[in-house]
Amino acid sequence: MHEPKPIEHSIFMGQVADNGYQIQTPAGTTSYLLEKPGSTKYKTYEPLVENPALFAEFAELEPTKEAITDFANKYGLLIGKGYPVVKGSKSNFSTAVTPGDPVLIWFNEIAHMKALMTIWRHYLEQNKEALAQWFYWENGQIKCVPLTKTYPGDNSPYAWHDFSQSVNNLLAIPKVAAQIIPGDILLPVKIFVMTVVNDKLVQYPALAQITINVNGLILAPKFQPKNLLSVLWFQFSRYVIGELKVTPCIVCGGWVEFTDGKKMKAHPACSNRWRVKKSRIRPDVLRLHAEGKTVSEITLALNADRRMVLQILEVANGRFN
Numbered sequence: 001m002h003e004p005k006p007i008e009h010s011i012f013m014g015q016v017a018d019n020g021y022q023i024q025t026p027a028g029t030t031s032y033l034l035e036k037p038g039s040t041k042y043k044t045y046e047p048l049v050e051n052p053a054l055f056a057e058f059a060e061l062e063p064t065k066e067a068i069t070d071f072a073n074k075y076g077l078l079i080g081k082g083y084p085v086v087k088g089s090k091s092n093f094s095t096a097v098t099p100g101d102p103v104l105i106w107f108n109e110i111a112h113m114k115a116l117m118t119i120w121r122h123y124l125e126q127n128k129e130a131l132a133q134w135f136y137w138e139n140g141q142i143k144c145v146p147l148t149k150t151y152p153g154d155n156s157p158y159a160w161h162d163f164s165q166s167v168n169n170l171l172a173i174p175k176v177a178a179q180i181i182p183g184d185i186l187l188p189v190k191i192f193v194m195t196v197v198n199d200k201l202v203q204y205p206a207l208a209q210i211t212i213n214v215n216g217l218i219l220a221p222k223f224q225p226k227n228l229l230s231v232l233w234f235q236f237s238r239y240v241i242g243e244l245k246v247t248p249c250i251v252c253g254g255w256v257e258f259t260d261g262k263k264m265k266a267h268p269a270c271s272n273r274w275r276v277k278k279s280r281i282r283p284d285v286l287r288l289h290a291e292g293k294t295v296s297e298i299t300l301a302l303n304a305d306r307r308m309v310l311q312i313l314e315v316a317n318g319r320f321n
C-alpha cells in the first residue's frame, strides 16, 4: 500500500501580487525586492502540491536582480516581511508597510542551495574527487571549506557559516565514530548536509502538526511552512532524505518531480504538448522511415526532437515487426 509521505499532507498557500515586484534601494538602506505599488489582487497557488521541484528551480537561479525579480513575479516573495515606506508629501505623509525581502537574503539563499545541491549530487554519485574541493581531513578533524562569494551590486562578501565544528562534534559520537573509515569524506559530507539543512529549518521553520489521513483514517504528520523560503528548505530536506525525487523534464529541461515507475519524466503540460506533437509528426516520421531515411535525417527534415522520432519508430517497429 502507498504510504502517505509528510509532504503530501503539508500546506502552504503562495501569493503573487498581480502588479509584480521590483527592486528598490531606499536611501541609506540595502536593496529590497518590493511589491510594486497598486497591487489589488494576489494569485494564490500551492507550491508543495503544484511545484514540488521548486527548490531545484530556485537553486539554479543566477544571482542577478533580473533573475530574482522574474522568480518573484512567478512565485512571490521569500519572506515578505515588509519594508516601511513613507507615502504622501512632507506635510501630509503616512507610513505604510510594503511587502518585501532584502535582496541579500535572495542572493544568500540561492548561493547556499546551489552549493548544497552540487555537494549532494556529488555525494549521490560518490564523487570523492569533486567533494575534496570542499571537505578534507586535517589532524584528525574534518574541515568543511566555507563558501565565499561577492554579489553583483553589493560589496559585502558573503561567507558560508563554518560548520566544521558541528560536523566534528557529531562525528565524535561514539556510535558514529566507530563507523568512520579513516580518510573517508562521504559520511562527513552526509553529516554536513544534515547540519546545514537543520540550521535552515531552524531559521525558516515549518510548523509540525498532525492530521487525519483520509485514506484509512490514520493519524499522519503534517507540516505548515511559514513562508516560501521555509517551503524551499522543507522541499530540500525531503529531497535529501529521498522522499522527494526530482529530475530534469525530458521536454523543457526544467525540474520536475517524479515517482518511481512513472514512464514520462515531464511536467503534465509538457507531456501533453509532447503527445500532441508526436501524433502530428508520426505519419511523416513513418513515411520518411519507409523511404529509407536515417533517424538523423528524419529529425532534421521535420525539425523534431530526436528522442520523439526514436519513440515513434520503436513503437512502430514493435507493432509492425
Ligand SMILES: [Zn+2]
Binding pocket: 249, 250, 251, 252, 253, 254, 256, 266, 267, 270
Ligand atoms: Zn517541462
